Amino acid sequence: MKKMLPFLLMIMLLPIAFASSYYTAETLDLKLKVGSEAVIKPQSSNYNVQQVLVNVTFAPSDTINQKVLSFDAGNFGKLESDSVVFTFDNPSSDVLEYAYTADIRTFNRVLGVRNKIKFPLEGLPEGLESYIEPAEIIDSNDPAIIEAASKVAEGDDDLYSIVHKVAAWTKSNVEYNLSTLTAEASQKASWVLENRQGVCDEITSLFIAMLRSLGIPARFVSGVSYTESPLFAERWGAHGWAEVYFPDVGWVPFDVTYGEFGYIDPTHITLGESPDSNKIGTQFKWTGRNANLETKSLEMGADIIRSGKKSDGRVSIEVKPLKQEVSFDSYNAIEVKVKNPGDFYVSTEAQISKTDELESLEGHTKSVMLRPYQEKSVFFIVKVSDSLRKNFIYTFPVIARDELNTSAESSFKSSENSPYYSLSEIEEIVGQRAEEEEMIYSRNVEIQCSIDKKEFYQYDSAKIKCNVKNNGNVFLENLDVCYKKCSRIDLGISQEKEVVFDADEKAGQQDVLIRARNDYVSKTENVEFTVFDVPVINVKDVKVPSSVEYGDKFDAEFIMDKASFSNPMNVKVKLLRNGHEKGWAINELPEDKAFAVNLEGRRLKEGRNDFEILLEYEDENGRKYTSSGAFSVSLVNLNALQKIAVVFFQLNESLANITPETAAIIAVMGSAVFILIVVFVFRKRN
Numbered sequence: 001m002k003k004m005l006p007f008l009l010m011i012m013l014l015p016i017a018f019a020s021s022y023y024t025a026e027t028l029d030l031k032l033k034v035g036s037e038a039v040i041k042p043q044s045s046n047y048n049v050q051q052v053l054v055n056v057t058f059a060p061s062d063t064i065n066q067k068v069l070s071f072d073a074g075n076f077g078k079l080e081s082d083s084v085v086f087t088f089d090n091p092s093s094d095v096l097e098y099a100y101t102a103d104i105r106t107f108n109r110v111l112g113v114r115n116k117i118k119f120p121l122e123g124l125p126e127g128l129e130s131y132i133e134p135a136e137i138i139d140s141n142d143p144a145i146i147e148a149a150s151k152v153a154e155g156d157d158d159l160y161s162i163v164h165k166v167a168a169w170t171k172s173n174v175e176y177n178l179s180t181l182t183a184e185a186s187q188k189a190s191w192v193l194e195n196r197q198g199v200c201d202e203i204t205s206l207f208i209a210m211l212r213s214l215g216i217p218a219r220f221v222s223g224v225s226y227t228e229s230p231l232f233a234e235r236w237g238a239h240g241w242a243e244v245y246f247p248d249v250g251w252v253p254f255d256v257t258y259g260e261f262g263y264i265d266p267t268h269i270t271l272g273e274s275p276d277s278n279k280i281g282t283q284f285k286w287t288g289r290n291a292n293l294e295t296k297s298l299e300m301g302a303d304i305i306r307s308g309k310k311s312d313g314r315v316s317i318e319v320k321p322l323k324q325e326v327s328f329d330s331y332n333a334i335e336v337k338v339k340n341p342g343d344f345y346v347s348t349e350a351q352i353s354k355t356d357e358l359e360s361l362e363g364h365t366k367s368v369m370l371r372p373y374q375e376k377s378v379f380f381i382v383k384v385s386d387s388l389r390k391n392f393i394y395t396f397p398v399i400a401r402d403e404l405n406t407s408a409e410s411s412f413k414s415s416e417n418s419p420y421y422s423l424s425e426i427e428e429i430v431g432q433r434a435e436e437e438e439m440i441y442s443r444n445v446e447i448q449c450s451i452d453k454k455e456f457y458q459y460d461s462a463k464i465k466c467n468v469k470n471n472g473n474v475f476l477e478n479l480d481v482c483y484k485k486c487s488r489i490d491l492g493i494s495q496e497k498e499v500v501f502d503a504d505e506k507a508g509q510q511d512v513l514i515r516a517r518n519d520y521v522s523k524t525e526n527v528e529f530t531v532f533d534v535p536v537i538n539v540k541d542v543k544v545p546s547s548v549e550y551g552d553k554f555d556a557e558f559i560m561d562k563a564s565f566s567n568p569m570n571v572k573v574k575l576l577r578n579g580h581e582k583g584w585a586i587n588e589l590p591e592d593k594a595f596a597v598n599l600e601g602r603r604l605k606e607g608r609n610d611f612e613i614l615l616e617y618e619d620e621n622g623r624k625y626t627s628s629g630a631f632s633v634s635l636v637n638l639n640a641l642q643k644i645a646v647v648f649f650q651l652n653e654s655l656a657n658i659t660p661e662t663a664a665i666i667a668v669m670g671s672a673v674f675i676l677i678v679v680f681v682f683r684k685r686n
Contacts, residue, residue, distance in 0.1 A: 022266070023266070023403075024404050024405055025307045025308045025309070025311065026266075027106065030105075030106060031102075032101060032224065032300075033299075034058055035097070035098060035298070036282070037095055038052065038098070040096070040291050044290045049287070049291050051287050052087075052088040053088075053285040054096070055085050056086070056282050058280060058282075063270055066104055066270060069105055072101050074098075079100075086098040104269055106269065108266045110344065111251075112249075113159075113246050114343055116158050117246055118157055119156065120214070120215055121159065131275055132212050132217050136276055138205050138220070138277065139209060140209040142209070145209050145210055145213050146213045164367070166210050166214075170203060170210065170256050171203075171257075171259055175196060177198065177199070179197075186202055190209075200239055200241070204242050207256045218244045220274055220275070221240065222239075224239060225237070225239035225255075225269070236300070236301040236302045238298075241253060241257070241258075241264065262346065269302060282298055313402070314342060315339060315348050316339045317400055317401065317406050317407060318337040319334065319336050319399070319409065321333070321334055321335070321410060321411070322334070327415065327416060327417065327418040327419060328386050328388050328414060331382070331422060332412060333381050333426050334400070335378075336377065337375060340373060340374050342372060342373075343373070347370075348368050349402060349403045350402060351400065351402070357384065357387075377434075388414065388416075393414070432524050444474070445471065445476065445479070445516055445523045446468070447514065447525045449467075453503075456532065457620075462503040462529065465499075466498065466525065468516050469494075470494060475491070476492075477490050482514070482515045482516075483513075483515075507533035509530050511528045513525075532619070534564065535562075536562075536625070537560050538627060539558055539628065542557070546632075546633065546634065547635070548635060551602065553600050554600075555599070556596070556611065557594065560593045560595055562591055566620075567588050567590050569620060570585075570588075571588070571589050571616070572586075573595065573615060575597055576614060578605070580653055601635055605650050607634060611631050612628060613628060614628050
């Protein structure tokens with residue numbers, strides 16, 4: 001017994017930004033280009049420059065994520081260790097151009113952390129001191145940085161988990177803002193924390209400072225990367241990220257700006273690392289007299305020569321709305337289940353698509369950390385708009401994906417009469433689901449519930465039966481199974497018990513939560529059913545003229561007001577007047593209905609005419625119900641002939657309810673009387 005709405009309308013997705021294929025390629029062959037120029041500025045006509053040395057500390061080298069295939073620094077340059085040195089002896093021109101190119105193959109590889117590393121760290125190897133100590137820009141000894149980092153890491157003893165939390169906190173709490181580029185030098189980490197804004201190197205500096213304040217070694221990496229952000233005119237440019245040291249693993253990259261935790265995509269080219277973000281750059285030396293050297297910023301870029309095949313995703317994703325159907329202005333939650341099939345820690349970003357008329361209360365992206373082989377759900381609480389059109393069913397499609405384009409799709413529906421869920425109700429369910437995942441033994445108990453009637457009236461009874469089974473390996477004591485009230489049971493290993501509840505709910509579509517829990521386990525089950533109240537129709541807003549004349553035609557209008565959740569069935573509408581009846585039939589009344597009856601003055605009696613509106617209807621079980629309304633109309637201003645006609649019309653209506661023999665006698669007598677009256681009136685006028 002469900003109301004059928006006349007239209008189905010699909011809400012269109014707003015564009016969702018999928019990752020470039022470059023980010024997901026197994027390999028990229030890139031042509032790196034780095035260069036600039038310096039200009040000799042004479043201070044007098046008698047000047048001389050014997051030699052200019054340009055030391056560019058941005059230099060490519062082989063790492064786990066890249067291999068240098070070729071290198072060319074021209075006639076003046078030479079690759080030396082971790083820098084490129086350009087030597088200009090007795091330069092013939094005042095403009096000294098220096099540049100190098102390199103063919104580099106990058107790899108989409110992960111240096112995986114496979115085992116839990118206990119935090120705080122102890123017994124770090126020698127040589128890491130500069131990556132733990134504060135620096136000029138990375139001022140990790142700032143009290144505000146120490147406090148912020150300690151609060152993020154509080155209560156956690158897993159090194160990878162803490163690094164992920166600090167990265168996620170930094171990305172969520174610091175806005176990427178190009179305006180800080182106007183400063184002469186990179187801002188300190190403490191400034192970034194205070195102002196909550198910065199560019200890539202400043203965001204990275206704060207991330208490193210927070211880790212160092214916790215005794216976690218971290219270093220600054222400079223290089224080149226690709227972006228499709230509209231903030232930048234060029235796709236390739238200078239970029240900075242971090243590497244974090246994990247004992248027995250090595251240096252693991254974290255690009256907080258790009259949301260890449262524990263890995264970098266193959267558009268990253270590493271050109272150098274240092275303890276501080278201001279230690280990598282270009283140094284100039286020159287020998288001569290009466291001359292200075294004017295330098296320009298280093299320009300960096302790259303071209304893609306070849307892109308390898310798409311790499312496999314590191315996680316699998318499922319998406320499912322918490323409720324399959326909700327009303328307008330209702331809340332719902334989107335569950336994104338992320339599974340790590342690998343044997344190392346994975347950090348990823350779960351994203352949901354943006355959809356018209358659907359507001360996500362906490363944004364559309366959440367960071368997720370997964371231990372080896374772990375499965376975890378994140379929830380996005382959403383709200384349906386209250387301005388949708390009545391009598392429409394809306395379908396909201398939902399796409400979930402990670403930053404490497406692993407994706408899944410689902411949808412839910414919304415209509416005016418669907419169940420409404422408040423924010424607190426959705427938060428309670430989401431909180432319970434999160435509790436289930438956090439509790440160590442939460443998956444050792446199974447609860448399956450069903451109801452014996454999916455639809456029933458309030459005067460009926462229905463039973464919810466729950467089978468609770470101990471699937472774990474410990475005895476479960478004092479297990480409370482609750483729906484409005486709780487039943488306490490004990491369950492031995494592999495034991496199963498049934499708990500029965502009376503379904504006691506108000507009218508409407510219901511989605512109730514049954515919970516089984518004690519101090520060690522927590523599990524919930526949803527049961528959906530529909531409760532119907534007794535059908536009610538009220539007669540409302542009767543509109544009819546108070547008086548009419550003999551030749552008038554008019555309407556008696558009223559509203560059949562459906563005042564119940566359930567739909568009245570087999571509705572009969574009867575209009576009664578002076579013992580006479582006129583009727584109409586309606587199979588089902590799913591919503592309010594306007595009704596109009598055409599009437600004529602000539603069919604009324606002189607003076608007041610009383611009408612009764614009688615509604616007879618049933619529920620789906622055949623129980624009968626009635627309701628009624630009334631109105632009156634007066635017939636006025638009749639002349640003599642109209643009065644005679646009215647009398648005879650009323651007489652004819654009365655004849656319809658007597659035997660044919662009696663009707664014939666009355667008709668003959670009436671005709672004779674009518675002739676006498678007409679003759680009398682004719683003579684009187686003459």
